[in-house]
Amino acid sequence: MEAVYHRYDAVIVGGGGAGLMAAVNLAGQEVAVLSKLYPVRSHTGTAQGGIGAALGNVEEDHWEWHMFDTVKGSDYLADQDATEILAREAVETVYELEHWGLPFSRTPDGKIAQRRFGGHTREFGKAPVHRSCYAADRTGHMILQTLYQQCIKNRVKFFDEYLVLDLLLEGQRTAGVVALSIADGQLHVFHAKAVLLATGGCGRIYQITSNAHALTGDGMALALRAGVPLEDMEFFQFHPTGIYKLGILITEGARGEGGKLFNGRGERFMERYAPTLLDLAPRDIISRAIYRELRQGHGVEGKWYVHLDLRHLGREVIETKLPDITDFVRTYLGIDPITEPIPVQPTAHYAMGGVPTDVSGRVVVDEKNTVLPGLYAAGECACVSVHGANRLGTNSLVDILVFGRRAGRDMGRYVGEAELPPLPAQPEERARALLARLREGPNGDGRAESVAALRDELQREMMDKASVFRTGESLAEVREQVRALQERYQQVRVQDRGWVFNTDLVEAVELGFLLDVAEVTVEAALARQESRGAHYREDFPQRDDVKWLKHSLGRRTASGALELSYKPVTITRFQPQERKY
Amino acid sequence: MKVKLRIKRFERGKDREPYWAEYEVEAEPTDRLLDALHAVKWYQDGTLAFRRSCAHGVCGSDAMLINGVNRLACKVLLKDLGQRITVEPMRGFAVIKDLVVEFDRFMEKYRLVEPYLKAGSEPPAKERLQTPEERERFDDTTKCILCGACTTSCPSFWSNPDYLGPAAIVQAHRFLFDSRDEATAERLVVLGARDGVWRCRTIYNCTDACPRGIEVTRAIGEVKKALLLGKR
Numbered sequence: 001m002e003a004v005y006h007r008y009d010a011v012i013v014g015g016g017g018a019g020l021m022a023a024v025n026l027a028g029q030e031v032a033v034l035s036k037l038y039p040v041r042s043h044t045g046t047a048q049g050g051i052g053a054a055l056g057n058v059e060e061d062h063w064e065w066h067m068f069d070t071v072k073g074s075d076y077l078a079d080q081d082a083t084e085i086l087a088r089e090a091v092e093t094v095y096e097l098e099h100w101g102l103p104f105s106r107t108p109d110g111k112i113a114q115r116r117f118g119g120h121t122r123e124f125g126k127a128p129v130h131r132s133c134y135a136a137d138r139t140g141h142m143i144l145q146t147l148y149q150q151c152i153k154n155r156v157k158f159f160d161e162y163l164v165l166d167l168l169l170e171g172q173r174t175a176g177v178v179a180l181s182i183a184d185g186q187l188h189v190f191h192a193k194a195v196l197l198a199t200g201g202c203g204r205i206y207q208i209t210s211n212a213h214a215l216t217g218d219g220m221a222l223a224l225r226a227g228v229p230l231e232d233m234e235f236f237q238f239h240p241t242g243i244y245k246l247g248i249l250i251t252e253g254a255r256g257e258g259g260k261l262f263n264g265r266g267e268r269f270m271e272r273y274a275p276t277l278l279d280l281a282p283r284d285i286i287s288r289a290i291y292r293e294l295r296q297g298h299g300v301e302g303k304w305y306v307h308l309d310l311r312h313l314g315r316e317v318i319e320t321k322l323p324d325i326t327d328f329v330r331t332y333l334g335i336d337p338i339t340e341p342i343p344v345q346p347t348a349h350y351a352m353g354g355v356p357t358d359v360s361g362r363v364v365v366d367e368k369n370t371v372l373p374g375l376y377a378a379g380e381c382a383c384v385s386v387h388g389a390n391r392l393g394t395n396s397l398v399d400i401l402v403f404g405r406r407a408g409r410d411m412g413r414y415v416g417e418a419e420l421p422p423l424p425a426q427p428e429e430r431a432r433a434l435l436a437r438l439r440e441g442p443n444g445d446g447r448a449e450s451v452a453a454l455r456d457e458l459q460r461e462m463m464d465k466a467s468v469f470r471t472g473e474s475l476a477e478v479r480e481q482v483r484a485l486q487e488r489y490q491q492v493r494v495q496d497r498g499w500v501f502n503t504d505l506v507e508a509v510e511l512g513f514l515l516d517v518a519e520v521t522v523e524a525a526l527a528r529q530e531s532r533g534a535h536y537r538e539d540f541p542q543r544d545d546v547k548w549l550k551h552s553l554g555r556r557t558a559s560g561a562l563e564l565s566y567k568p569v570t571i572t573r574f575q576p577q578e579r580k581y
Numbered sequence: 582m583k584v585k586l587r588i589k590r591f592e593r594g595k596d597r598e599p600y601w602a603e604y605e606v607e608a609e610p611t612d613r614l615l616d617a618l619h620a621v622k623w624y625q626d627g628t629l630a631f632r633r634s635c636a637h638g639v640c641g642s643d644a645m646l647i648n649g650v651n652r653l654a655c656k657v658l659l660k661d662l663g664q665r666i667t668v669e670p671m672r673g674f675a676v677i678k679d680l681v682v683e684f685d686r687f688m689e690k691y692r693l694v695e696p697y698l699k700a701g702s703e704p705p706a707k708e709r710l711q712t713p714e715e716r717e718r719f720d721d722t723t724k725c726i727l728c729g730a731c732t733t734s735c736p737s738f739w740s741n742p743d744y745l746g747p748a749a750i751v752q753a754h755r756f757l758f759d760s761r762d763e764a765t766a767e768r769l770v771v772l773g774a775r776d777g778v779w780r781c782r783t784i785y786n787c788t789d790a791c792p793r794g795i796e797v798t799r800a801i802g803e804v805k806k807a808l809l810l811g812k813r
Binding site for chain 1: 635641681684692711713720761794
């Protein structure tokens with residue numbers, strides 16, 4: 001089958017918040033959005049508790065406080081020029097969403113309602129502050145819908161259910177992407193001046209995760225395969241309150257409204273770990289605290305969970321401010337949070353690392369921040385870095401919107417100035433070869449490996465050896481296992497031989513992305529001999545600013561090996577201090 | 582426990598007629614139907630096709646006909662389905678493969694109701710004000726995840742594929758009753774047209790089918806009332 005060719009000024013890969021925000025800001029240009037899901041299915045829609053912005057609608061607040069909290073929350077690894085932009089532009093972004101019709105919950109005087117959230121404080125850490133702007137506990141759902149609606153209004157062109165397989169570079173410039181139309185198996189070449197990677201996270205490298213099945217690190221892996229490094233991949237956030245065994249998220253907003261954590265002995269254990277912010281300490285700290293309690297045998301009834309108790313909030317607050325999570329708990333656990341505490345455990349939630357960019361969303365490829373012309377990244381798949389070693393709740397929604405918009409605007413500028421580079425010779429060849437290998441298997445026969453079995457093994461080993469607690473030993477082990485899985489992946493053969501909606505093939509491609517992303521995650525984690533934010537090394541429990549106040553860059557060399565290098569952190573207003581809550 | 586799944590299968594361009602395939606999987610009573618479908622796909626038959634993503638009832642990918650009613654596969658537990666479970670694609674949309682149906686026309690109707698805020702006036706520097714009561718007026722219809730369960734359970738839609746259908750009307754309702762929207766007259770023209778709300782015969786299938794608990798039939802009724810008596 002011949003590939004179908006398209007030509008656009010700009011192509012956006014991913015139809016979640018970052019991609020759609022960029023698309024709205026590129027409206028009027030020749031732009032196409034490629035999404036492997038219908039855009040309204042994107043994972044932005046599952047964000048619950050709110051978007052952080054210092055509106056000051058409920059109490060005094062300032063963007064400088066938001067910036068400080070974000071920097072401190074990042075364990076001082078965030079780049080402060082980018083964090084300043086995040087905190088400043090959050091405010092206008094929330095107003096823009098409101099003007100576009102987003103149905104925020106309201107204060108009695110009609111303003112956007114705000115609630116408390118982990119790590120967000122007034123006066124540089126004195127006490128929790130009401131900063132998270134919310135629409136009940138489905139803020140992400142409303143953001144995704146509002147952005148998609150704006151795309152409809154602006155007649156943005158979508159290619160729904162297209163899986164991107166390859167990123168095309170010509171010389172040192174971006175030239176487009178190759179994608180598979182899932183519905184009919186047709187290959188498409190999109191020739192473009194600029195490409196935005198906005199594919200979201202990669203939580204499916206872990207066994208217990210809040211992330212959708214679709215979150216397989218596509219954009220990160222595509223960049224890595226094109227020779228671009230990935231930044232700070234060792235920092236992966238575990239959200240403290242996933243539903244026991246399932247990993248489904250229970251918003252931090254539940255604690256923002258006053259919910260409390262208890263161990264199996266009925267103790268409010270956060271008093272011992274974060275005496276000032278307690279249950280509203282940042283996520284890395286609470287997840288570690290829960291793991292410590294569980295390891296000491298303080299789980300509930302000896303099991304691997306603690307309790308999140310909302311009962312004292314009362315029916316009215318629970319049902320009006322937290323209706324969706326109430327529904328999840330009732331549906332999946334068969335218990336009512338109004339009368340019973342909720343069993344929770346930490347769940348893999350968010351990659352702080354990703355494709356390195358500057359504050360305009362332009363991908364930068366080395367220690368000197370050299371720009372790769374025409375390539376952009378935004379949202380969870382990118383690393384600006386505003387989250388450093390640990391992201392604060394509500395800041396991912398700020399990130400996708402602030403930097404999605406900046407990327408969109410800069411792409412608009414770029415496509416006005418740049419020439420369309422030629423396509424590389426036989427642009428779809430690599431993509432075609434990948435699909436052929438996954439369909440035909442090793443030499444057409446021989447013992448084929450199964451995608452599900454390899455993926456299960458990857459997720460289990462990553463959970464066991466590279467999650468909340470890590471050691472040099474556990475990481476070295478999982479590194480070998482991931483390498484072995486990469487070898488076995490070469491022997492994969494899918495069962496479905498058809499071309500029509502072949503999700504067997506899609507999952508096989510996605511497993512390849514997961515393996516690449518996991519490999520960099522483990523390599524960077526093994527190298528970093530300190531503990532910072534979400535990266536906790538039991539053999540190096542202290543933060544070490546002398547040696548490790550720097551960003552990692554993991555790159556695939558021509559030989560196939562991974563190579564690490566480092567670049568400095570941008571520090572402007574806030575010098576690193578000991579991080580206490 | 583052991584569960585028997587009877588799944589209606591079909592591939593566009595290959596099969597002339599749909600056929601039934603049976604699978605048996607070992608599962609926990611508290612597993613989601615989606616988990617059982619994955620057990621089939623991952624360990625028995627990789628050719629089975631269905632959509633899914635978030636797996637907890639928010640993204641709207643996996644609406645299908647389960648034991649004769651539209652449900653999300655990720656939001657229904659096996660213990661509530663018995664040990665013989667029938668799974669079919671939603672009715673009224675063309676089937677692409679197995680449980681995967683064509684969504685393009687459904688999304689076209691969504692676009693037809695112009696689902697975005699139309700406020701002619703310049704926005705203020707900060708937010709537009711809206712009281713909690715005004716916000717509550719349309720809260721129910723903001724929950725829609727466009728999964729298609731309501732529209733494909735509607736006999737009026739089955740008999741007339743041009744009918745806007747409950748999902749598009751729910752999305753229109755969300756703007757019609759938003760105090761910030763200034764396009765009531767325009768919206769009512771679309772909703773009152775031949776294939777608009779009057780095709781609804783108040784059968785309530787849509788309300789039963791909605792995995793988000795939206796009172797769909799009531800929302801459609803409120804639009805009808807607005808057409809007859811003006812918006813209130």
